[in-house]
Amino acid sequence: MGAVAAGTKIPCRVGRTLDKGDFSILHQLTWFNMAVHSNAEYAKNTWFKERSLAGPVIFSVVDGLIHHADTIAELLAKDGYEIYAYIGVDNMKITSPVLFGDTLRAEAEVVDLRPTKSPERFLFIYKNKGYNQRDQQVIEYQTTMMVTKIG
Helix, strand or coil: CCCCCCEEEECCCCCCECCCHHHHHHHHHCCCCCCHHCCCCHHHHCCCCCCCCHHHHHHHHHHHHHHHHHHHHHHHHHCCEEEEEEEEEEEEEEECCCCCCCEEEEEEEEEEECCCCCCCEEEEEEEEECCCCCCCCEEEEEEEEEEECCC
């Protein structure tokens, strides 16, 4: 059995603490400027009592954490594969809010690696979960990537 098998854990080497500057730039880049994310006065009257990070932005941060330093690329390379394309994301659930000062980390696991109709291409599927510094899960989703066999 190779390195890329169902159940294989994909290590996350870094965590990321998100401050007000991160919130501002991430929301501006993604255009998620709803009042609950961008208006401190409005957010005081929400159940979070402060601005929260938008779900799609949480995804961007957590997915970036698991791809940091080419973690997934290195795992795939152990069995002679390289990333060809990012195909899609399924079953995304935001499970807890992310607030100023939260430190996020990711934990991923291989779900499947299967051939496509093209003999040199394969679908690589992994499940990723993001957690804050209190070990509360904040997001989960499944990603499908197309990979190619090297050589």
